[in-house]
Amino acid sequence: MIQDTSAQDIALESKTNMKKVIFIVIVVIGLFFLGASMLFSSPSANRSIERASVQIATLEVGDLIRDVSATGRIVAANAPQLYSPEQGYVELKVQAGDTVSIGQIVATVESPELQNQLKQERSEMERLKGQLARQELDARRQTLQLTKTLDLAEVDLQAAEREERRAQASIVNNLISQIDLEKAVDDLARAKLSFKHAKQEVALAKDTLAFELDSARSTVSRQALVIDELVRKTTDLDIRATVDGVIGNLLSQQRSLVAQNAPLMTLVDLSAYEAELNVAESYANDLSLGMPVEISIGGQKIVGQLSGISPEVTNREVTTRVRFDQQDIAGIRQNQQLSARILLENKSNVLKVRRGSFVQAGGFVAYKIEGDVATKIDIQLGARSMREVEVLSGLSANDQIIISNYDEFIESDSVLLN
Template sequence: MIKDTSQQDLVVKSTKISWKKAVGVVALIGALGVTARAISMADTTGRSFERSALQVAMVSRGDFVRDIQASGRIVAANAPQIYSPQAGFVDLLVKAGDTVTQGEVIARVNSPALTNELKQQQAELARLRDSLAREQLEVRRETLTLNRSLELAKVTLDAAERENRRAQLSIKQNLISQIDLEEAVDDLARAKLNYQHAQQEVALGKDTLAFELAAASNLVERQQLVVDELQRQVNALEISAPVSGLVGNLFVQTKAAVTDQQALMTLVDLSAYEAQLQVPESYANELGLGMSVVLKVGASEVYGKLSAISPEVSNREVTTRVRFDHSDMGGIRQNQRLSARILLDSKEDVIKVRRGSFMNAGGNVVYRVEGEVATRLNIRTGASSVNEVEILEGLSPGDQIIVSNYEQFEHAPLVQLR
């Protein structure tokens, strides 16, 4: 017989859950959810990176200037090199770094051979001048003799004409014979012939004397040219500065023996500077005379123009010259290093973004940032400059992309940003 159910019942103690424990449970569940979401996101994106370690740039619209970077140095636009005019021994009157003015004597070359040659030619010139003076005296003497013979022939002709007239009158009065008349006529004819021959001889003699005198004069003039040339060469042994400036490098020592046309020194014209730039040969076909160039010399920036482009390539580079106004610049020096931007062309109203290491991947892929995720996109780029890249397709103004190197992303379609 069952008395009651007391043996089957158990006493259960009443338990109340406090609100603090309830909040803790909810927080734990939320943390587990965030962790699960992060794990899920990591599984989806593939990789996760700190946002602060990446470079992000915004796509914008505006004017785009295509330029290229180049390096170079300051060179003197006029830096003549001084050469020895003759073989001899040189005396340098300046030292490297000295300031010289145009026309100042900076060196002398002692050339004994040239000096001796000049003295010999001067002696020959003096001899020829004496010969010319002697020839002039001889011409005067010969001219006097010719004139005398002509005058004597004229006197004989006049006498024969008088005798002929006298004979003609006498024959009419029967004072002389016919034979005497004929003799007078013959004497007149002979006198006329002698006078004509005397005139021709005088003319020929004077022409001969004039020719000989001219020949002697030509010899003197020719020798004078020889002496003048040698004198010019001797005067050139005193070398003057062709420009005002500084003495650059000295190639010889004073009192040294030099050969003809041997380099002695260089001068640097301080009034005109240019920039010599080395441009990669890949841009050679895009360069043109008159292009604008921005030069950065120390802390100063100046604008210039391309004035010369080398027609040859050396060490995979093309040498160019840039003219610029350095009147407002101070402290520039020969061979001072500088950097430059050559402005090739410009475009208006284009989509562009700041250039970065992402271009190393070819510029066809970018990672667009959207919140905490960067998505891999295919784009098409156009012209590029030192600082910017033109975007043709794939991005819009206002988009943000990662411009740092993509090697660490390992071609992941999504990248999480922390």
């Protein structure tokens, strides 16, 4: 007897449990894709880039030396030019590159006009000397004549005085008349007056002769100065080196006709060097004399100071001169290329970060890194040097930012770093 059908039944899993499992899997997958979608579409990560493709720097507090880079060359501190003192034909005694010593004759200018003028002035000097000697003889002759006139007036005065005394004695004895006495008195007065005028005329005549002789001597002295000046000019036709060094450039040809003050050659004093730097015009207002300068040349660093700043801008650059603190520098040559740092300012206890390409974006934004996300924030930069920049606002010490170029993701508010 068959009681029931239980022996033929097969146990099956519940369809309800299977549906729950499938539902849970679908929900998990949906949540995953939804989270990923929200992650890439949210403002915290508009784009994804490789962390290794960007440069990251940490902000710190410390000293910042504000400087500016420049390039230039070594120049001689003393490189005078030699000029022709007169018009004439130049004869060069040296070649470019020759070593010369101070006082050495390096060129001679032949000036026939100057030589002829010197001969004329010397001839004029001889004429003036002869004229002076003749005036001295005339002065002696005139002085003798004046002395004779004065002596005769004195003799006449003495004779008049004797006649006046004789008349006075004769009138007492009634030997002469009153009229004869008065005539003797008048003759004495006339003799005194003549002698007085003769003395004055002799004195005036001697002063005149002395004045004329002094004038003639002054003319001779002036002519001597003219000759001395011409002799000096003639001597200067032998052009001498003004420094110990080498001949730089020859600015005229051998036996060529040169004008007065025409440049002949350049000397280079190798005992003292300076650096000539070209600085961008944007830093022109920050430069001042005496600023320290670090120069890198030939594997060595040299310290100097700004000694000159050009007042004009050429090709958007300002030319400056740097004087070295030490002159015994080995291994440098004229026109040797160099690089330099001009130290503009030293600031202490400032928030700073390593300089990067992000500065070229204007220095108004930066990407601050928090975890794996870099978020764009507004910042303000201050002083800038070749290696570091000052951060005035928007960041704090120990913050990390991207300092490489932002052109690839500048439009994104945030970036995911993989």
